[in-house]
Amino acid sequence: MDRYASMFTALRERGEGAFVPFVMVGDPSAELSEEVIEALIAGGADxxxxxxxxxxxxxxGPTIQRAHIRAQEAGATLADCLGVVARVRRHHPETPIGMLIYGNVPFAVGLEPFYARCAEAGIDSVLLPDVPVRESPAFSAAAARAGISPVYIAPPSAAPHTLDAVAGASRGYVYAVSRVGVTGAEQAASTVGLAESVARLRAGAAAPVMLGFGISRPEQVAEAIAAGADGAISGSATVQIVESHTPAIAAARPGSRAREEAVAAMRAELRGFVAAMKAATRPG
Known part of the structure; x- marks a missing residue:
């Protein structure tokens, strides 16, 4: 079994859902990205x-847009991001790692070399948020040849034929969007109609269904699982934690005790957030 299949099998045996946090690689720097990711794993990220x-x-939305900007201003390139992933993979050989990458990146690099580089770094899946499933065949074919799971978004209130297409094209997991709009914790997730969408996705032999957009509190994770999702993804809330600690880290001199304390405070808050969100996936 691949890493996603192994993870979901183990979670089902324990009666748990999955919790998957999102962060931007390179925010606020490539070096600190590894600190951030290690904190997420230490907190219990599946x-x-x-x-x-x-x-x-x-x-x-604006929170994650600012993370894109901070990472770019820090000089993060695709090669830097893949390097971070490769180092994390060496320390965590069993953890599924998905990458969210806008479609112009693989298009510019070339689909075959792009997915080959992802596989070499140890990436399990690639989600293309701006590539609709009707435009997916070339991306999916290149991903399959590299052993990468393609992931596509199931829009809210999508037509049945769109859900069927997403179900048929996605591997690893399906990203079910909880509401119309962009990412962000400012607007809450909605589970209205989710049970029907999940049932339709599963009828199409889909991979497990993860709910995203607007997931920022433990009760929203529990609601997503109660509505039939296999787990939840949280991005903006996690990115906000990184953002809130960035000024103190940036103001401290490299190697100083003040900087160590600022980084430690960020790690502690990330671990606590993930632990609380993960706890909401467990029964009772």
Whole structure:
């Protein structure tokens, strides 16, 4: 079994859902990205969804847009991001790692070399938030040849034929969007109609269904699982924690005790957030 299949099998045996946090690689720097990711894993993340900075992140709200900007200003490139993933993979050989990457990046690199580089770094899946499933065949074919699971978004209130297409094209997991709009914790997730969408996705032999957009509190994780999702993804709330600690880290001199304390405070808050969100996936 691949890492996603192994993870979901183990979670089902324990009666748990999955909790997957998102952060932007390179925010606030490539070095600190590893600190951030290690904190997420220490907090109990079942898998990771990691973003690659892009200049026009049309699916993202202001919080994650600012993370794209910070990472780009820090000079993060695709090669830097893949390097971070490769180092994390060496320390965590069993953790599923997904990457969220806007479609122009693989298009510019070339689909075959792009997915080959992802596989070499240890990436399990690639989610293309701006590539609709009707435009997916070339991306999916290149991903399959590299052993990467393609992930596509199931829009809210999508027509049955769209849900069927997403179900048929996605591997690893399906990203079910909880509401219309862009990413962000400012607007809460909605589970209205989710049970029907999940049932339709599963009828199409889909991979497990994860709910995203607007998931920022433990009760929202529990609601998503109660509505039939296999787990939840939280991005903006996690990115906000990184953002809130960035000024103190930036103000401290490298190597100083003040900087160590600022980084430690960020790690502690990330661990606590993930632990609380993960606890909401467990029965009772």
């Amino acid at each position: 898998a990771l969804e990691l973003g690659v900075p892009f200049s026009d992140p049309v699916a993202d």
